[in-house]
Amino acid sequence: MIKALKGMKDTLFPENEKYSYFIENTSKIVQKYGFSFIETPILEETALFKRSVGESSDIVGKEMYQFIDKGKKDVCLRPEGTAGIVRAFVEAKMDRQGGVKRFFYYGPMFRYERPQKGRLRQFHQFGCESFGESNPLEDANIIIMIKEILDFFDVNYTLELNSLGCPTCLPPFREKLVAFLETTEGFCEDCLRRKSTNPIRVFDCKNPHCQTLLEPAPRLNDALCQECESDFNTLLTTLKQAKIAYTLNPNLVRGLDYYSKTAFEFVSTDLGAQNAVAGGGRYDKLVEFLDGRATPAIGFAIGIERIMDMIKLPDTNREGYYFGALTPEAQTALFQAAHKQREHGKVMQSYEIKSLKAHLKGADKAHARYCAVIGEDELQNNTLWVKDLVEKTEEMRPLN
């Protein structure tokens, strides 16, 4: 038997229902905020992700579904959504049009990882990207929007926030931090590795010994330039006014290189170790970096499988008709009656000749509201017997 590849899942009932339920309602919410639908290819040139996500990131370093296509082109299945959207944005010269542009998208992403709870090789994200707005009020607005989405689906979360600085303040800080790490002995293996890949990550180390060593280390919060600090404060004030609870997490470092300034994650204790249900931040330099005209931008993505884990589908009511024949002679009349009823909505027909009891069972199992049957009597009188399975009422309807 051929099975799906490791870490790849079929979306079957009832997840399919949940998926549509999530997409429909989330799309509605983000459209209220001015985001419009956009779709970009799943396959892109590998260089796009190397340049945007960053060569030092784990995603590019070891998790990409990368291969050479028949035209000898180095291509790769997208590991995240932002890079493709930015590429499209620049390619369509929207960076030259000026103004503010807001897009949302959803679809499959691919990362070659070991699967675990909340982590698949093919997974789905719903994301939004806002271009052309540098005001931190937009950051706040997006965070408020995500809260609206999570609240709509009634999921638990806490919001974690950090500012990652910008090209003015981050590089000098990083140098200072690396210098500190190099002059201090005794860090664990992971931290030594992080020193060259993503030094800020060392603050996140679970090793208590490393934490003690880090006490005298320089902190990014103290190193932010004036603009970064003031923007961050505006964001925090706006969130407070909107009564959005948050916790500052100075160790929150996004794994993608393109982030600057605002970084945030919505985490939930209802998930496993992979507890981020949504994450994002500002990436003011990325458009420029992908050969566009400098355009500030901010975006986020929701992990659809992760949020679906926490969504309860509202109870569906009985719906539509179930049609069944009691005698072979009734089959033709029933088939025509079923087709006619379909003009008014959902109809499921059983082609089996069964007892009334068996058909009622069938209608019940099919979750139909009405059970419609033709037997000897109905055939003679040219009628259709219909029972409402909820109200438990019956009626005879004339057949035409």
Next chain:
RNA sequence: GUGAGAUUAGCUCAGCUGGUUAGAGCACUGGUUUGUGGUGCCGGGGGUCGCGGGUUCGAAUCCCGUAUCUCACCCCA
């Protein structure tokens, strides 16, 4: 890439220290005397015990390998 646990009917699982026809619940299906469901009662179908080797008179059970799933590290949505 590293580590741990799991894999027996469509689903959830039982099967003790290897012993004769591998079980249960749910689901499916039929009947329950004359045309009434979701909620009674009785019956029925369905499994080469993940796959490949090995030990043994004999393996679902023990050993080795392999695949997949699950969880965690790492990292992230």
